[in-house]
Amino acid sequence: MPPIIDPEKCKGCGTCAQICPVQVFRFHRAEEKTPRPVFGEECWHCNCCVEDCPAGAIRLRVPVPYMMVHVDADTLKPARSRHDGN
Template identity: 50%
Template structure:
């Protein structure tokens, strides 16, 4: 899932739209809160989150990114081998 912008914190600086190499925010109007136009393009790099000067962006991660995982049997080397 895409970034979510809190409009109460956003100062419409446009940095997030500039920094996103995937153009998730699409074309943005100057001095307006950016719209997340292409959420399916987000690859969750968090660059927009880190560059937002007011902390207005939160990430929503797909469920598959939050599940626990375990190594498949036979993929770990045994000690001493």
């Protein structure tokens, strides 16, 4: 579940857990080195944690249903001319 923290890069500063607008993370500073994204389903994908992480240790994985459906822009033309290969 998003977001994903790279434990190798994470310095354990807790910035992500502090600033997340939807409070996806839990971080017990005394017991763990890296915050845990325990409420991953509540991620807003706002990217704030990615941007504020001083170690660049976080990336977002966007869930598959969020697929941004799209077409090649040059197919936006009348069906006949597409058929003609133009």
